[in-house]
Amino acid sequence: MNVYYHVAKNGSDIAEGTKQNPFLTINKAASIATAGDKVIVHEGEYRECVDPKNSGLSNLRRITYEAAKGEKVVIKGSEHIKNWEEIENNVWKVQLPNTFFGEYNPFAVEIFGDWVVYNPGRHLGDVYLNGMSFYETESYEQLLNPEIQTEVLDHWTNEVVPVHNQEQTKFTWFAEVDEYNTTIYANFHEFDPNKELVEINTRKSVFYPVNTGIDYITVKGFELAQAATPWAPPTADQPGLIGPHWSKGWIIEDNSIHDAKCSAISIGKETSTGNNFSSKRKDKPGYQYQIESVFHARQVGWSKEKVGSHIIRNNTIYDCGQNGIVGHLGCVFSEIYNNHIYNIALKREFFGHEIAGIKLHAAIDTQIHNNRFHDCSLGIWSDWQTQGTRISKNLFYRNNRDLFVEVSSGPYLVDHNILTADYALDNHAQGGAYVNNIIRGKMIHREMLDRPTPYHYPHSTKVAGFAATYGGDDRFYNNIFIGDTDLEGVGTAHYNGYTASLEEYIETVKQEPGDHQAYHKVNQPVYINRNAYFNGATSFERENDKIEKNRFDPELRIIEEGNEVYLSCELPDDFESLLGEIQSTETLPPVRIVDADFEDPNGNEVTLDTDYLGNQKSEKSVLGPIADLKKGKNHVKIWG
Template identity: 75%
Template sequence: MTFQYHVAKHGSDSAQGTEQNPFLTINKAASVAVAGDTIIVHEGVYREWVKPKNAGLSEYRRITYQAAEGEKVVIKGSERIQEWEQVEGTVWKVQIPNEFFGEYNPYIEEIFGDWVVYNPGRHLGDVYLNGMSFYEAENLEQLQNPEVKTEVLDHWTETIVPVKNQEQTKYLWFAEVDGKHTTIYANFHESNPNEEFVEINVRKACFYPEQTGINYITVKGFEMCQAATPWTPPTADQPGLIGPHWSKGWIIEDNIIHDSKCSAISIGKEASTGDNYRTKRKDKPGYQYQLESVFLAKQAGWSKEKIGSHIIRNNTIYDCGQNGVVGHLGCVFSEIHNNHIYNIGIKREFYGHEIGGIKLHAAIDVQIHNNRIHDCSLGTWLDWQTQGTRVSRNLYYRNSRDLFVEVSSGPYLVDHNILTADYALDNHAQGGAYVNNLIRGKMEHRKMLDRATPYHFPHSTEVAGFAVTYGGDDRFINNIFVGDEGLEKVGTSHFNGYTTSLEEYIATVNEGGGDHHEFNKVEQPVYINHNAYLNGSEAFERENAKLESTKFNPNLEIVEEGNEVYLSIELPEDIETFLGEVQSTNTLERVRIVDAEFVNPDGSEVILNTDLLGNQREEKSVIGPIANLKAGKNYLKIWG
C-alpha cells in the first residue's frame, strides 16, 4: 500500500500528514515516507535542509517529493535577518550568536579545497537584499568605500572582461566571528534593511541526504535557493544545493534552482573516496589523489547496479558560484536534458579549475542533450573518462568558453550543437566525434603526455587500462566552422601533419622499431571530411571534400526574444548542394586506445539522424546542426 503525505505552512509535525491535517515540515514527511509514497508540499517558503531518510526500491517504487500543482513552493538555505543597526552612512551591522548556526557557520567556512586557485578570503556565507546576492568584501574598509567594478579578470582566458552586473558590485558584506558572535556588516546604500527583505546563508544544502544509498527519489516542481554549499572538486565530498549523495536513480525535474554559493545540482562522489587530500596533506599532486579516488570508489560499490543513472531535466539553474551541475564518479549512466543553465561562475569572487555550467568527471555513458547554456564562465567541461558520453543538440552562447573535453580517450560524441563563444572548444582529449555542429570561435587542441587517465570496458565502471592523451583520433564531419575578426585557430587546420587512417598510423609508428616512445612521436589518425569553412576559418590540409568560403561572413547572431531564442545566419549559395551523409556506428571509425565503437549506452547502433530541432535527416542533407538550413538568410527558432 502506498500513501500520499501533505505538508503545509499551517500544518503540524504532530499531525497525520493528510491533506486535511498536513505536516508542517518536509523533513517530517521524509521521516515517514517509504517506497511508493508521494509527498505533496503546499505553497510557502520552507527554511529547512530536507534530508531524505528512506530510499525508493526501484524505478516503479520511488519516493516522490513534489510541489502541489499550481502552487509556489520555495525551499531556502537561508534565514531572514532583521534588527540591523546602522553603523555609519549606508553601512549596517547585525550581531548573531554563534549558536544560531549550529555546527556549520558559513561565515567561518572559507572557499577551500583542491584546485582552488584564487580566493582572497571569501567564505561560504552570503547576504541577499530582496533576493539579490551581495559580494563579499576583503576587509571592512573596502565595505565602507565600495568600488564600482566595470571589468574583471577572466581567469579562463586571462583577459579582462566586463562585469555583467555592475550595480551588484556596489553591494558588499563583510563578517567578523569571535568566540560568541558572528557580526555581519553590509552596505545597503539607499535601502533600510529593516524595511526590506534581507536574508543570509545558513544551511549547507536545501535537499541532500546525509546518508549514502538513498536511491530512487524524485524531486519535482520546487524553487530551491540560497544554500552555503562548499567547493566541490573531484577529490572531495561533493554536496550541492540538491543531490543524491552517492545513490542511484534520482529524478530532479521541473525545478528552479539558484544562488548556490558553489554548486547547484550534485551527482558526485562522497567523502570516503577522498576529501581534499592534496590541499590538506600536500604530499601528492591532486592528479594522484584523483586516480586513487577511482579505485576507492570501486571498493565503495561504484557500479551501474548501485550508483548513477540519474535524470536531470527541465530545470532552470542560475546564479551559482561554481557549477550548475557537478559530479565525479556518481554521474555515470545519467541523462541531463532540457535544462536552462546560465550565470554560473561569473561573479568571480573566487576561482578554481572546477567551474562550469556542467562539470563532470567520469561521465561514462552520460547523455547531455537539448540544454540551453549561456553566460557561464565555461559552458560544459567533461574531464577524465569521457567514454560513451554524448553531447547533442545543445545551445551555447555568451560563455567565456563553450565546451572543454580533457584527458579522455573516448569514444565520445558531440553532435548537432551550436557553439558560439569566442573560445568555442578546448580539445585536450582523443577519441571524439564532432558531427553536424555549428562552431564559431577559437578551437584549442593540446596533447597531455604527462597524465595517464583511466579508460573502461564499454558501458562499465571496470577499469580496462590507462592512457595519456596523444592528441588526434578525432572525427570532424559535416560541421560548419565560422571564423571572425580577431579569432584564431578556428577550423581543423591545427591537425595538419596528422595521419588519416589507422593503417597509415600503424605503418608509421612501427618504422622506428621501438616501443612506447614511438607512439609519442607519431600523430594519431584523424578523420576529417565534408566540413564547411566560412569567414576565415581554416581546413585540415588533407581534407578531401570541403566547402571553403573563407571570405564569406555569415553574420551569425543568437537573438533572445523573451523566453525564445533564434538563430540568425546567412549561408553561401553552394551550401544547399554540399550535402552530407548521416553518420552512424558503421561510418565512424573505432577509437584506437579503448578499441571501442561509437554506440548508444545500451550497445545498439547510434544513428545521428536527428537535428537540433528534432527533425529527422534524409540520407543526405545540408550539413550543420539544422537539416533545413538554406542558402541566404536564415532566421530560425532554436529554443522556447
C-alpha cells in the same frame, strides 16, 4: 499501500500528514515516507534542508517530493535576518550568536579545496537583499567606499572582461567571527535592511540526504535557493544545493534552482573516497589522489547497480559560483536534458579549475542533450573518462568558453550542437566524434602526455587501462566552422601533419624505434571530411570534400525574444551543393586506445539521424545541426 503525505505552512508535525491535517515541515514527511509514497508540499517558504531517510525500491516504486499543482513552493538554505543596526555611511551590522548556525557556520569557513587557485579570504556565507546576492569584501574598510566595478579578470584567459552585473557589485558585506558571535556588516546603500527582505545563507544544502544509498527519489516543481555549498572538486565530498549523495536513480525535474555558493545540483562522489587530501596533506598532487579515488570508489560499489542513472531535466539553474551541475563518479549512466543554465561563475569572487555550467568527471555513458547555456564562465566541461558520453543538440552563447573535453580517450560524441563563443572548444582529449555542429569560434587543441587517465570496458565502471592523451583520433564530419575578426585557430587546420587513417598511422609508427616512445612521435589518425569553413576558418590539409570560403561572413547571431531564442545567419549560394551523410556506429571508425565503438548506453548501434530540432534527416542532408538550413538568409527558432 502507497500513501500521499501533505505539508503546509499551517500544518503541525504532530498531525497525521493528510490534506486536512498536514505536516508543517518537509523533513517530517521525509522521515516516514517509504517506497511508492508521494509528499505533496503546498505553497509557502520552507527554510530547511530536506534529508530523506528512506529509499525508493525501483524506478516504478520511487518516493516523490512534489510541489502542489499550481502552487509556488520555495525551499531555502537561508534565514531572514532582522534587527540590523546602522553604523556609518549606509553600513549596517547584525550580531548573531554562533549557536544560531548550529554545527555549520558558513561565515567562518573559507572557500577551500583541491584546485582552488584564487581566493582572497572569501567565505561560504552570503547576504541577499530581496533575492540579490552581495559581494564579500576583504576588509571592513572596503565597505565604506565600495567602487562600482566595471571590469574583472577572467582567470582562464587572463583577460579583463566586463562585469556581468555592475549594479550588484556595489552591495557588499564583511563578517567577523569570534569564539561566541558572528558579526555581519553590509552596505545596503539606499535600502533600509529592516524594511526589506534580507537573508543570509545558513545551511550547506536544501535537499540532500545525510546518508548515502537513498535511491529512487523524485524532486519536482520547487524553487530551491540560497545554500552555502562548499567547493566541489573531484577529489572531495561533493555536496550540492540538491543531490542524491552517492545514490541511484534520482529524478530532479521542473525546478528553479539558484544561488548556490558553489554548486547547485551534485551527482558526485562522497567523502570516503577522498576529501581534499592534496590540499590538506600536501604530500601528493590532486591528480594522484583523483586516480586513487577511482579505485576507492570501486571498493565501495561504484557500479551501475549502485550509483548513477539519474535524470536531470526541465530545470532552470542560475546564479551559482562554481557549477550548475557537478559530479565525479556518481554521474555515470545519467541523462541531463532540457535544462536552462546561465549566470554561472560570473561574480568571480574566487576561481579554480572546476568551474562550468556542467562539470563532470567520469561521465560514463552520460547523455547531455537539448540544454541551453549562456552567460557562463564555461558551458560544459567533461573531464577524465569521457567514455560513452554524448553531448548533443545543446545551445551555447555569450559564454566565455562553450565546451571543454579533457584528458579522455573516448569514444565520445559531440553532435548537432550550436557553439558560438569566441573561444568555442577546448579539445585536450582523443577519441571524439564531432558531427553536424556549428562551431563559431576558435579551438585549442592539446596533447597531455604527463597525465595518463583511466579508460573502461565499454558500458562499465571496471577499469581496463590507463592512457596519456596523444591528441587526434578525432572525427569531424558535416560541421560548419565560422571564424571572425581577430580569431585564430577556427576550423581543423591544427590537425595538419596528422595521419589520415589507422593503416597509415601503424605503418608510420613501425618506422620509429622503441616501444611506447615511438607512439609519442607520430600523430594519431584523424578522420575529417565534408565540413564547411567560412570567414577565416581553415580546413585540414587532407580533407577531400569541403566548402571553404574564407571571405564569406554568415553574420551568425543568436537573438533572444522573450523566452524564445532564434538563430540568424546567411549562407552562400552553393551551400546546398555539398551534403553530409548520416553518421553512425558503422561509419565512425572505432577509437584506437580503448578499442571501442561509438554506441548508445545499452551497447546498441547509434545513428545520428535527427537534427537539432528533432526532425528526421534525409540520407544526405545539409551540413550543420539544422536540416532546414538553406542558402541565403535563415532565421530559425532554436529554443522556447
